[in-house]
Amino acid sequence: MSLRKPAGGSRYLYDSFDAAAARIEANERVAEERWTALDFRLGQIDAALERLERRLWLGVYGVAGFLLAQGAEAVLRAAMK
Template sequence: MGNPREVARISYESFECAPSLKLEAHERVSKLQIDGLNGRIDRLEIIIERLERRLWLTVYGVVGVILAQAFQSIIERLP
């Protein structure tokens, strides 16, 4: 460590790696952002599937009530 070349080399090494470290940090941040977006998309797809199931259940319920009323009116008119 008493050698001046070693001290100079250590300071230059960290400076030379700075662009590489910035690029790696940017890649990590980008990956985290993309992973976050993919997670949100997955959650939205699950929510949409649940909503779609509820919608179809509502449609089938309304159709069932209409058919029940139709059959009830037909049965009331029979002698």
């Protein structure tokens, strides 16, 4: 925003305030902040999904290990009889 000088002269010599440009700049800044916040939140969601996936695979491997141990135990018991 430009300030008008109180000195004499034509009022058309000074820059006028461009409300449309200021509104566009404000909207661009708001949009940029929203994108930044969205990017941050998506990063958090991605990290949470990776942790969940890691836990899921740990559970799958645990169940598979348990089943293999049970199968090995059954084979050993059958071989001893």
